Amino acid sequence: MIIDIHNHIVAGGELGAYQAGLIASRGFHGKGHHGVTEESIKRARWRGHSHSDVLKEVGTDWAFISPRPYTMMHSEKPEKIVHWYCEAVNDTIALQCKLEPGRFRGVGGLPQCAGVSPKNTFDELDRCVKDLGFVGIMINPDPGEGDWQTPAMGEEYWYPLYEKLVQYDIPALVHGASCRNHRESFHGHFITEESVAILSLLNSKVFEDFPKLKLIISHGGGSVPYQAGRWRSQLRGPNDTENFDERLKKLYFDTALYNVESLDLLFKIAGPERCLFGTERPGAGSKKDPRTGRWYDDVRPTIESISWLSAEQKAQIFQKNAEVVFSRFKAH
Numbered sequence: 001m002i003i004d005i006h007n008h009i010v011a012g013g014e015l016g017a018y019q020a021g022l023i024a025s026r027g028f029h030g031k032g033h034h035g036v037t038e039e040s041i042k043r044a045r046w047r048g049h050s051h052s053d054v055l056k057e058v059g060t061d062w063a064f065i066s067p068r069p070y071t072m073m074h075s076e077k078p079e080k081i082v083h084w085y086c087e088a089v090n091d092t093i094a095l096q097c098k099l100e101p102g103r104f105r106g107v108g109g110l111p112q113c114a115g116v117s118p119k120n121t122f123d124e125l126d127r128c129v130k131d132l133g134f135v136g137i138m139i140n141p142d143p144g145e146g147d148w149q150t151p152a153m154g155e156e157y158w159y160p161l162y163e164k165l166v167q168y169d170i171p172a173l174v175h176g177a178s179c180r181n182h183r184e185s186f187h188g189h190f191i192t193e194e195s196v197a198i199l200s201l202l203n204s205k206v207f208e209d210f211p212k213l214k215l216i217i218s219h220g221g222g223s224v225p226y227q228a229g230r231w232r233s234q235l236r237g238p239n240d241t242e243n244f245d246e247r248l249k250k251l252y253f254d255t256a257l258y259n260v261e262s263l264d265l266l267f268k269i270a271g272p273e274r275c276l277f278g279t280e281r282p283g284a285g286s287k288k289d290p291r292t293g294r295w296y297d298d299v300r301p302t303i304e305s306i307s308w309l310s311a312e313q314k315a316q317i318f319q320k321n322a323e324v325v326f327s328r329f330k331a332h
Contacts, residue, residue, distance in 0.1 A: 002300065003322040003329075005107075005136075006173065006218060006254045006278025007063040010051035011036065011092050012044040018088055019071065022081040034088035041095050046282040051096070052103055054282045058298045064326065065093055066107035066138045068283075069177040069190075075145040079113045079120070086111035086124060094132045105329055106134035107173060114144035118161035129168050135328040137165070139172045139215075141197040146181035153197040153215075154204025162210045171214035171252070171325050194222030198251065202235060207250040214325050216276060220257040224248070225269035245269070252325060254278030255303065255317065258285050258296040264306050272313035276321045277303070 014035040021032065046054055055063055067089045076082055090108050097104045108128030110121040128134040139161070144150050151157040153174070165172055176193035184192065194217050207213065217224070224231070232244040253270050256278050257263050267275060277299070279285065285297030294301070303309070303317060323329065 001061045001319045002059055003062045003064070003277060003319050004055070004060045004279050004281070005064045005216065005276045005322050005326070006256050006280050007051075007055075007065045007104075008068045008280065008283060009065050009089070009093055009096060010044050010046045010054075010282065011089075012040045014040050015088060015092055016071075019073070019085050022085055023073070023076060027078055027081045027084070031084045034091065036088065036092045036095065038095055038099060041092070041099055046286070049282075051282065052100055054286070055103070058279075058281065058295065058300060060279075060281075060300075061103075062105065062329075063103065064105050064107050064135060064322075064329075065096060066136075066173060066175070067093070067109035069138065069140065069175050072109055072112075072140065072177050074112045074140055074143040074177055075114045075147065075180060079111075079116060082113050083111040083124065087127075090124065090128055090132060090134075093134070097133075105326075106132060107136040107138055108132065108134045109138055110140075112140050112143035114147060115149060116143075118158060121161065122164060125164060125168075129170060129328075133328075134170075135326045136171045136173060139174050140177040141174055141193045142176060145177055146179045146183075152200035154200035154202075154206055158206075159209070162206065162213050165214070166210055166212050169212070169327050171216055173216045173218060173254075175218040190219055191222045194218055195224070195227070196222075198222060198224055198248075199231060199234075201251065202231075202244065202247045207247075214252065216252040216254055216278075216325065218254055218256060218278070219280075220255065220262060220266045221251070221253045221270065224253070225265045226262070228269050249274055252276055252321070255299055256280045256285070256297075258299065258302075260302050260305060263299070263302060267306065267309065267313075267317075272309060272316050273321065275317050276325060277318045 018034040176190035281297040
């Protein structure tokens with residue numbers, strides 16, 4: 001069984017129109033209705049193809065779908081429009097899962113806002129878990145989207161959210177979002193923020209205080225494993241009792257990397273037991289490599305080509321690790 005833990009929704013124009021209205025009016029006209037229906041979800045296409053068909057083409061059995069992060073407008077004001085849009089996105093995810101319960105499970109977005117405590121996300125987190133039946137949530141490590149004001153993920157600012165995640169035994173996919181500082185694209189910002197998050201977490205007491213916390217770093221961990229050597233030399237840790245490699249294994253990583261060299265290094269540095277299959281398909285990698293004629297985000301054959309991975313290690317990456325980390329997921 002192939003479980004892709006890093007997928008994003010494929011929604012129609014209704015969700016975008018609702019978002020544009022909220023931003024234009026700044027919520028003056030109230031919450032309104034997002035207009036997403038089962039019929040609009042059925043009509044939604046990615047470059048002419050349904051989400052399910054795009055996954056079938058590469059042999060994916062299950063996809064855990066989350067919001068498209070760069071659209072989540074966490075830095076917008078007033079705060080209420082961020083909450084309203086996040087609720088609409090989560091409703092859309094829930095509808096997509098309802099329509100194809102044998103293909104999709106939900107990973108909810110949180111209405112994170114710049115300069116606001118994570119506690120303000122709890123109502124929606126509760127709804128995602130208790131009412132919508134989602135199996136995970138997504139965390140943006142930089143809700144200010146480039147304003148450099150939010151503490152890094154090793155700081156106690158995040159502790160109320162970590163406590164909640166442990167309480168529910170629900171994992172978080174750490175994924176950057178949009179970027180307002182104009183020095184990098186949102187794709188570049190993803191890698192920046194995921195790298196900042198890792199080093200901050202490993203230099204903190206987070207996993208001493210929350211040993212059951214499950215965090216999955218997107219895109220193969222930002223600059224991990226490429227910068228592992230420099231980070232080994234810089235890690236201090238809370239008591240200097242563990243080295244970088246030992247502390248790195250407190251985290252999980254997805255495989256949304258589109259070349260064999262990076263995937264090979266990720267598995268060697270982080271270990272196959274800490275890696276979960278994730279592709280972001282359909283998304284940024286849904287283009288064909290002119291050298292091979294294959295989709296960049298068709299990651300499964302790339303992983304299977306790594307000869308030193310055993311059959312058991314490949315099974316861990318493709319299925320077993322996801323079943324352990326996402327304890328609320330039940331295939332039946």
